[in-house]
Amino acid sequence: MMKRIPEPELMLDDEQARAYAEADFESAHSLYPVLFAKLFPHRPERALVLDLGCGPCDVTRRFATANPGYRFHAVDGSAAMLAHAPRHPRIKLIHGYLPAVRLSARTYDVILASSLLHHLPDPAVLWQTVHRYAAAGTLVFVVDLRRPATRSAAKILTRKYAAGEPAILQRDFDNSLLAAFTPVEVRRQLAAAGLQWLRVRTITDRHLVVAGECPQ
Numbered sequence: 001m002m003k004r005i006p007e008p009e010l011m012l013d014d015e016q017a018r019a020y021a022e023a024d025f026e027s028a029h030s031l032y033p034v035l036f037a038k039l040f041p042h043r044p045e046r047a048l049v050l051d052l053g054c055g056p057c058d059v060t061r062r063f064a065t066a067n068p069g070y071r072f073h074a075v076d077g078s079a080a081m082l083a084h085a086p087r088h089p090r091i092k093l094i095h096g097y098l099p100a101v102r103l104s105a106r107t108y109d110v111i112l113a114s115s116l117l118h119h120l121p122d123p124a125v126l127w128q129t130v131h132r133y134a135a136a137g138t139l140v141f142v143v144d145l146r147r148p149a150t151r152s153a154a155k156i157l158t159r160k161y162a163a164g165e166p167a168i169l170q171r172d173f174d175n176s177l178l179a180a181f182t183p184v185e186v187r188r189q190l191a192a193a194g195l196q197w198l199r200v201r202t203i204t205d206r207h208l209v210v211a212g213e214c215p216q
């Protein structure tokens with residue numbers, strides 16, 4: 001298995017942010033609210049949701065549409081990415097860096113993170129934040145890329161899923177695959193963070209999901 005090659009943490013570059021905001025993530029992102037509903041059939045109708053590393057909020061907006069009783073605190077460390085997030089009455093954008101950011105709610109009913117984990121030099125930052133803002137009953141849904149076994153397997157996935165995108169996005173996608181964690185590595189991270197109640201599942205040829213309900 002090839003070693004992880006981290007990529008820059010924050011997506012601060014304007015051109016990169018624009019390419020990301022204009023990309024077509026329909027095939028992956030449309031799955032997430034459906035999978036969330038399937039994993040949590042007894043989810044609350046009303047909830048305050050924390051979305052970590054929200055970027056231009058494409059995933060946030062999909063969850064908002066699928067869950068009309070949900071309000072969102074959407075956090076990102078990149079002003080360039082937040083500048084591409086359209087205004088939404090139930091989504092409050094917060095420019096803040098994890099783990100230092102101080103949020104206005106003490107805990108959240110739902111915690112989401114889509115494609116944040118592979119950006120973090122230290123993945124424990126995500127799990128510490130989940131620990132801090134989860135309470136009994138909090139639903140956690142973290143989705144991310146998973147690292148292929150070889151560079152050529154990553155190239156094949158990039159060709160399959162990003163061929164129609166601008167070169168900058170193809171490069172980003174390839175780098176993201178190389179920076180992603182494997183399910184085995186994520187399970188180790190969860191054990192180290194004391195988050196054994198979160199379960200890791202492989203959902204597509206390039207994604208994994210980490211989900212669970214906080215017991216205490």
Ligand SMILES: C[S@@+](CC[C@H](N)C(=O)[O-])C[C@H]1O[C@@H](n2cnc3c(N)ncnc32)[C@H](O)[C@@H]1O
Nearest residue numbers: 010011053054055076077078081097098114115
């Ligand atoms: C690949 S984007 C994902 C955006 C969105 N969640 C999605 O699924 O389309 C990752 C985002 O995480 C942000 N990010 C990375 N590290 C962060 C940190 N430590 N604190 C806050 N935001 C961070 C980046 O700026 C970037 O906007």
